[in-house]
Amino acid sequence: MKQSSKMNRRDFLSWLGKGLLGASGLLGFLGLGRFLSYQPDPPPQTRFDLGPASQYPPGSSTLVGEAQAVLLSTGSGYRALSLVCPHLGCILASENDGYACPCHGSRFTLDGSLLNGPADQPMRELKVELTPDRRLVLDTSEYRS
Amino acid sequence: MRALGVLASALLLAALLLAWFVESRSLAPVPLTPTLTGEIEYCLTCHGDLPEISPAHAVQTFGCVRCHGGERLALDADLAHSSMRGGANPSDLAVVEASCGGSDCHSGPALATTGTAELDRDHIQRVLTGIQATYAGAIAQMRFTFGAQPDLKARYGIQAVKAYRMDNELALPELKAFDPGQESSPAVLQFAENCLNCHLWSEPLDGPDSYRFTGCSACHTRTAGLDAEQQVHDLTLAMPYTQCNTCHNRGNYDLRSMEFVHRSDDPADRMHDYYQPIAQFTRCEWTLDCIDCHTRQEAMGDGNLYSHKKEIQYVQCLTCHGTLDELPLTASIQRQDELAMRLAFLNPVIDLQVGDSILVTSQGEPLWNTRLLDDGSYELFGKATGERFSFNPAMGSGCQQQVDEQESRYCHECHAVER
Numbered sequence: 001m002k003q004s005s006k007m008n009r010r011d012f013l014s015w016l017g018k019g020l021l022g023a024s025g026l027l028g029f030l031g032l033g034r035f036l037s038y039q040p041d042p043p044p045q046t047r048f049d050l051g052p053a054s055q056y057p058p059g060s061s062t063l064v065g066e067a068q069a070v071l072l073s074t075g076s077g078y079r080a081l082s083l084v085c086p087h088l089g090c091i092l093a094s095e096n097d098g099y100a101c102p103c104h105g106s107r108f109t110l111d112g113s114l115l116n117g118p119a120d121q122p123m124r125e126l127k128v129e130l131t132p133d134r135r136l137v138l139d140t141s142e143y144r145s
Numbered sequence: 146m147r148a149l150g151v152l153a154s155a156l157l158l159a160a161l162l163l164a165w166f167v168e169s170r171s172l173a174p175v176p177l178t179p180t181l182t183g184e185i186e187y188c189l190t191c192h193g194d195l196p197e198i199s200p201a202h203a204v205q206t207f208g209c210v211r212c213h214g215g216e217r218l219a220l221d222a223d224l225a226h227s228s229m230r231g232g233a234n235p236s237d238l239a240v241v242e243a244s245c246g247g248s249d250c251h252s253g254p255a256l257a258t259t260g261t262a263e264l265d266r267d268h269i270q271r272v273l274t275g276i277q278a279t280y281a282g283a284i285a286q287m288r289f290t291f292g293a294q295p296d297l298k299a300r301y302g303i304q305a306v307k308a309y310r311m312d313n314e315l316a317l318p319e320l321k322a323f324d325p326g327q328e329s330s331p332a333v334l335q336f337a338e339n340c341l342n343c344h345l346w347s348e349p350l351d352g353p354d355s356y357r358f359t360g361c362s363a364c365h366t367r368t369a370g371l372d373a374e375q376q377v378h379d380l381t382l383a384m385p386y387t388q389c390n391t392c393h394n395r396g397n398y399d400l401r402s403m404e405f406v407h408r409s410d411d412p413a414d415r416m417h418d419y420y421q422p423i424a425q426f427t428r429c430e431w432t433l434d435c436i437d438c439h440t441r442q443e444a445m446g447d448g449n450l451y452s453h454k455k456e457i458q459y460v461q462c463l464t465c466h467g468t469l470d471e472l473p474l475t476a477s478i479q480r481q482d483e484l485a486m487r488l489a490f491l492n493p494v495i496d497l498q499v500g501d502s503i504l505v506t507s508q509g510e511p512l513w514n515t516r517l518l519d520d521g522s523y524e525l526f527g528k529a530t531g532e533r534f535s536f537n538p539a540m541g542s543g544c545q546q547q548v549d550e551q552e553s554r555y556c557h558e559c560h561a562v563e564r
Contacts, residue, residue, distance in 0.1 A: 010147060013147040013148055013150075013151050014147065016151050016154075017147065017150045017151040017154050020151065020154035020155050020157070020158050021154045021157070023158050024154065024157045024158045024161055027158070027161045027162070027165065028161060031161070031164075031165070041176055041185070044178065084180050087249065088181055088206060088207075088249060088250075089179070089180035089181040089206045089207075090180070090203055090206045091180070091205070091206075102200065102203075103200060103201050103202070103203055103206060104201055104487075104490075104491075105486075105487055105490035105491070107481070115481065116480070116481035116482035116486075117482045117487075118482075118487065
């Protein structure tokens, strides 16, 4: 007796149900994978490799834009000053003879001393490390007291 | 039964697809970590199109939450806005201390204690005790006129308030809150019902000519002529006269009906159409903006509680022009951090330099938008327009004033403009 190749209603519903469940499961797994693989925003970078110290000759002043800082090579060592204004935190702009706050008008000399307020303290100093292979690393995570 | 299983599977898949679709359409969070707070906030996810409110309040420095409050990490609008201060206006006087205060911001030490500009930060204390916030003058005037008090000395303000300073012989130690429930005069009751809307605590009158915010933004946010539905994100020190007019030149109260009678002047022609028809004005009064002459202390107060606006209004014609006997008061700028220099930085209409001589008021306030020139004349730059004006002192001119007659009405006798 020849069997009919035509799918009957019961089989069709069975396959359809399985297909829908499979698709739902796949979608669920994709969502779960996305949830488990979520990466929060990384914390802001606080250590910056400034390259070989020999790049910064004595007397030079170098803006480090990504760190919002300026590196001063003083001859006797290296100093880094934060360009974040100690008044309310605006980013200081470089001028011919120093730095100025574009928000409130505080001004500082090239070595960070306060010229006029509303800031009431000089530019804040950051930590600079000289590695054994004589590279400079700037640390913006805290200010030097 | 099998059909029901298929239906349930289809519904499950549809629900998952819907969730996926909704998720894929949600905005990608836009983070901002302001240098002032160091705390990440996501307000710019929806509000990235707003213009920066002012150069002195850069968004990269202040962010949004420091001033506006709100839930900084929320991406749902209702949740994010749930704890905002003052709705869209954090400078409303009810919340201004939390929004704009702080010793480094607008509620710091007074200028008088140090004489240096960097400590002139008691703006909030002065505004809260100022006549534009207390409305004490109008209340006292009405209560006196209708027999509720024996003199014009103020006893009540919109809110109960204690003096911030007591260094003027006219100053009051405190004001109680005006309570209409304690009044018996029908006229005062009607005044309380209809007329308590021209002060910094109150919402504006209806109409585009009166549209303004409350609190600091009543003056410092340029809303004049804007639609109330229009979004505005603006703080300025260059307030045009039209902003002052949202309160000060919209009409008058009818003392018989105690109702505000709105004037429908067309402000396009300032001299002919804008000002009250019977009044006289000199060129200064219809050419300059109000803030070109009237100072911060006059507008915001000096911390003393006064009974009448005249007690804190002291700029006169002679402040800039002097008298036949005396030149106007001037002072030489000695240091970069003087108040005049700081104000000139914040509203750079004049290139003020250390060594310049500027006009000062009888109270010693710098008119920082002016300068004494080598030939003995003066220049003034419009704070809202930047336009330059020059003028001469009365002394040595053909002016025929009596030295003891310095009220504006005497100057109007010769200098009022024909209209």
